[in-house]
Amino acid sequence: MAVAEGTTPIDPTALRDALDVANIPTLVPLLFQLTGDPKWTRDPYRPTRPRGTDDHDDAGLPADVRDEIRAAVAEAVLAWAAGRPVARPAPTGRELLDLLTLSVGEEVPEEYEPMTAEHMGFRAKCPPTVATPGSADFHVLVIGAGVSGLTAAKHLRDLGISHTVVEKNPRVGGTWIENRYPGCGVDTPSYLYSLSFFPRAWTHHFGKRGELETYLDELATHFGLLDSIRFGTTAVSAAWDDDTERWTVVVRDPQGRERTLTANALISAVGQLNVPKIPDLPGLADFHGPVFHSARWPEDLDLRGRTVAVIGTGASAMQIVPAVAGEVAALDVYQRSPQWVSPNKNYFRPVGDKVHWLMENVPYYRAWYRFRLAWAHNDRVHASLQKDPDWPHPERSLNATNDGHRRFFTRYILDQLDGRPDLVEKALPDYPPFGKRMLLDNGWFAALRRPGVELITASVTALTRTGVVTSTGEERPADIVVLATGFEAHRPIRYDIVGRGGQVLRDLWGEDDARAYLGITTPGFPNLFFMYGPNTNLGHGGSFIFLAESQIDYITDSLCRMVNEDISSIECRPEVGERYNEALDQAHQRMVWTHQGMDTWYRNSKGRVVTNMPWRVVDYWTMTRAVDLDDFVVRHRPAAAGQAPGA
Incomplete structure (x- = not known):
């Protein structure tokens, strides 16, 4: 990320207002870059390790320390805008690894340095070139x-x-x-x-x-x-x-x-x-109302007052059900197997104007924020998805870390479905976390608790003209059938x-x-x-x-x-x-x-x-x-x- 020196005037008031909502673990490494002062890489300014994939905005630091960091960043950014050169514009090698570790609160292995240096713009990428562009014969x-x-x-x-x-x-x-x-x-x-x-x-x-x-x-x-x-x-x-x-x-x-x-x-x-993957269900062509795959949702479909059947509980269904549960008269959700679901408080959270201001005006803010997201959401859990041949509980998890994930996600499901043991029995998976695609909770459990919403674990065996037949022989009425059944x-x-x-x-x-x-x-x-x-x-x-x-x-x-x-x-x-x-x-x-x-x-x-x-x-x-x-x-x-x- 090339950063020009002092080319854009910065409003001090706008800067300080924006820093009030800044992600502190993003600010700390860029503060070192701007100033070169190693004190910002030491305690008490080092962010703690976050839990899960949370943005960890406060870095786990006391309020007075966060205020000190914000004030120092404001001073450094204003000095940069006035023409002071960036002290460490392109950290690489051991220095970059130390800054990466500082930002995420845990050790970043050496093999991540080349990739991260390139993607953050600290080491020039050497793209391929064509000796004679526009060759008509290629x-x-x-x-x-x-x-x-x-x-x-x-x-x-x-x-x-x-x-x-x-x-x-x-x-x-x-x-x-x-x-x-x-x-x-x-x-x-x-x-x-x-x-x-x-x-x-x-x-x-x-x-x-x-x-x-x-x-x-x-x-x-x-x-x-x-x-x-x-x-x-x-x-x-x-x-x-x-x-x-x-x-x-x-x-x-x-x-x-x-x-x-x-x-x-x-x-x-x-x-x-x-x-789209369309299940081979008897009676599919005879159903009296709209029946369609989730990827072919009709533009003018009116769900108000209708009884809707959603077949599937994967990623698409996880988004559809909470979005329509308050609109329909009744909603049947047919589940083949339950899903592990992860909480994320940012799922519906808007990105405010102050964050946009930081991204556009504070040098390195976007690069460091994106790196932190990549670290949390890319490879961080990969090691925990390896089987431990000596692990004594393979029926529930892969290894000790994966078992810890299971406990965390289980507690979350129990909390979300508190007072509904019937739903807990249906919604709690019996396989290791990450064994299927990990989904984010966008109001899924809240939707399942709504009146008129039924989670059905019996498989769908057929459609009739007016409803859905399950493996128990029950026929449940439906006006609309949504096939959230995945892809080929x-x-x-x-x-x-x-x-x-x-x-x-x-x-x-x-x-x-x-x-x-x-x-x-x-x-x-x-x-x-x-x-x-x-x-x-x-x-x-x-x-x-x-x-x-x-x-x-x-x-x-x-x-x-x-x-x-x-x-x-x-x-x-x-x-x-x-x-x-x-x-x-x-x-x-x-x-x-x-x-x-x-x-x-x-x-x-x-x-x-x-x-x-x-x-x-x-x-x-x-x-x-x-x-x-x-x-x-x-x-x-x-x-x-x-x-x-x-x-």
């Missing part, structure tokens, strides 16, 4: 204009690489325009669920769907990405031509006509969670892809066993790159946007090497892909998602985890920093007469 086709596709388009545009994006919807946004159900929003903090190169003054700490849609629309407009996108255009098939070493892609335009596009490289950015995460790519020698990707992967090196590339399919591909879902926490940036760094490095070195194709070596997936499977065998009795959408029909990544975020960032062409079969373009290859 073109990239991107399928999808959600988070991943827009990230790809922005980087390709910056590099001057010719590209086209095809998007089936009429505008950008991906999942945030397709999922429009009540309460829809992100369960990752807004300041973390945002691209590093496009900050925003978020209105809430956890953004709702509408603001996320706006954010992506503004991203596309700001960087001039719209002119490269063909909207209302669906990919039908893609085939690799061994002779021309190009992809031929058949697309269907808004008028239903099929057209052919060609490209040197293909980036599939369709994601894992884009195809094991088969997210619905267009045919044919690789070298006629190999069909669908045949290679089967119905539910997708595999890719780094989740990005697959042997037999040259110049084909996936974003949010197999085993890149973050099951232990964190923001996929961070992974999307890591993936596009790897992909663009590959593309730049191809352009600069006259490479016509790169294809992952089979042995490289096999070694990677063997290591991935072995890592998963040590993790919670393969724990005894676990059955989630993370696993395929054979029990293999095919969606989630077993690595830490820092591990994946390290793996994807740059392409190693030794991992690939590399083919060069034929040299022109009298010209050496690569010249």
Whole structure:
């Protein structure tokens, strides 16, 4: 983060007012940066370790110490604005690690230093470059204009690489325009669920769907990405031509006509969670009222006075139920298995103008605040998700730390459902915390306690014309049925892809066993790159946007090497892909998602985890920093007469 010296006048009153609401653990390291005074890194100014993922705004420090820190920051910022240079503008190495540890109140391992220094702007990032931007004989086709596709388009545009994006919807946004159900929003903090190169003054700490849609629309407009996108255009098939070493892609335009596009490289950015999973229920077509998947919520649906059945209690249902419980006449919630739920007092909390002021005017505030969110929500719990073979209570937890998590979350559920032992019996999970996707409490337990809301643990076996039939044989009336039943995460790519020698990707992967090196590339399919591909879902926490940036760094490095070195194709070596997936499977065998009795959408029909990544975020960032062409079969373009290859 480059900080200019004394270029913007700062109103002292506005500064002091804003500091009243500042996050103290964010202020302490930037105070050292501004002043260079080591006293701010020592007691009594060191923040304590926070509990859970709380912002820990007061740092666990006494009021008089917090006031002293605020006053010192005000003095330092005003001096900086008046022209005093920053004492430590780019801490790296041991100094940065000490500041990271200071800010979060616990030891930050050494392997986080390179990643954090780069993402905080303290060490320059060396992005790939193209020797001759705008080369007419190298073109990239991107399928999808959600988070991943827009990230790809922005980087390709910056590099001057010719590209086209095809998007089936009429505008950008991906999942945030397709999922429009009540309460829809992100369960990752807004300041973390945002691209590093496009900050925003978020209105809430956890953004709702509408603001996320706006954010992506503004991203596309700001960087001039719209002119490269063909909207209302669906990919039908893609085939690799061994002779021309190009992809031929058949697309269907808004008028239903099929057209052919060609490209040197293909980036599939369709994601894992884009195809609704519809249960095969008898009577589904006969139901008399609206019945739909949560990702296809009707725009004009009126719930007032209706009896609504929500089938499922996963992430979407967790948001829908509290949002509609006060509007409907009656609400039946059909639960296959209960969920562990984490409290977060920021879930509905708005981000005030004073916080926006701090982000825009106090040097390093945004960088340090974002780092703290990343530390709390990314890798912090990863070690606790490893099985301890000597742990005596595998029926309830994985290890001592995980057992502590269980006690904490159990106490929270018991507190929220106090006086309702019937709900406790239904809502308390019998598997280890994090065994399924950890959800945030957005009023879920309060909604379950409302009159007219019924949590039903019997499975749904059929629909009739007027209601829902359960495994007990009971038929319960319903006017509207919402299928909150998840997505076809094991088969997210619905267009045919044919690789070298006629190999069909669908045949290679089967119905539910997708595999890719780094989740990005697959042997037999040259110049084909996936974003949010197999085993890149973050099951232990964190923001996929961070992974999307890591993936596009790897992909663009590959593309730049191809352009600069006259490479016509790169294809992952089979042995490289096999070694990677063997290591991935072995890592998963040590993790919670393969724990005894676990059955989630993370696993395929054979029990293999095919969606989630077993690595830490820092591990994946390290793996994807740059392409190693030794991992690939590399083919060069034929040299022109009298010209050496690569010249």
